[in-house]
Amino acid sequence: MNVLVLNGPNLNRLGTREPDIYGSTTHDDLVDLCKRTAAVLGMDVAVRQTNHEGEMVEWLHEAADAEWPVVLNAAAWTHYSIAVRDACAQLTAPLIEVHLSNVYQREEFRHHSMISAVATGVIAGLGADGYALALRWMAKHLE
Ligand code: DQA
Numbered sequence: 001m002n003v004l005v006l007n008g009p010n011l012n013r014l015g016t017r018e019p020d021i022y023g024s025t026t027h028d029d030l031v032d033l034c035k036r037t038a039a040v041l042g043m044d045v046a047v048r049q050t051n052h053e054g055e056m057v058e059w060l061h062e063a064a065d066a067e068w069p070v071v072l073n074a075a076a077w078t079h080y081s082i083a084v085r086d087a088c089a090q091l092t093a094p095l096i097e098v099h100l101s102n103v104y105q106r107e108e109f110r111h112h113s114m115i116s117a118v119a120t121g122v123i124a125g126l127g128a129d130g131y132a133l134a135l136r137w138m139a140k141h142l143e
Helices: 027-041 053-066 075-079 082-088 129-141
Strands: 002-007 044-049 070-073 095-099 121-124
Touching: 002 027, 002 053, 002 129, 027 044, 027 129, 053 070, 053 082, 070 129, 095 129, 121 129
Parallel strands: 002 044, 002 070, 070 095, 095 121
Antiparallel strands: none
16 A cells, blocks of 8 residues: 655754754654654555645645545645645545644644645644554555
């Protein structure tokens, strides 16, 4: 089974970006965690990050066409991108929305997600472990 893990804007800056909120885990660490988790679960995972909305939309189209499950941290796009949401709505396999931080403890503008209504489930506030949990759910529910 192929699972696509997609990360949106500024997540390449993990490790140096607002460490009080996002901790010291880097994007490379996140990729490593996803790959190690996937290996244990016997699944193939690809982890991608972009700061360009159109590129994210095209990756979601690719996932829709291939019927791949997706773990998505759309970062700031979560809160306002109708384009990313519309691309998510085309997925036929499960979509798990992940946030490193607990967005509900933060600014009001982070309390609304464009994605949640079209996601299978949402994980927020568990740091990088949220990605591993999402992959475990995929492994359990997809065969
Ligand atoms: C985030 C939360 C978003 O509000 C923020 O814009 C991000 C990261 C998270 O993982 O906690 O860039 O998605």
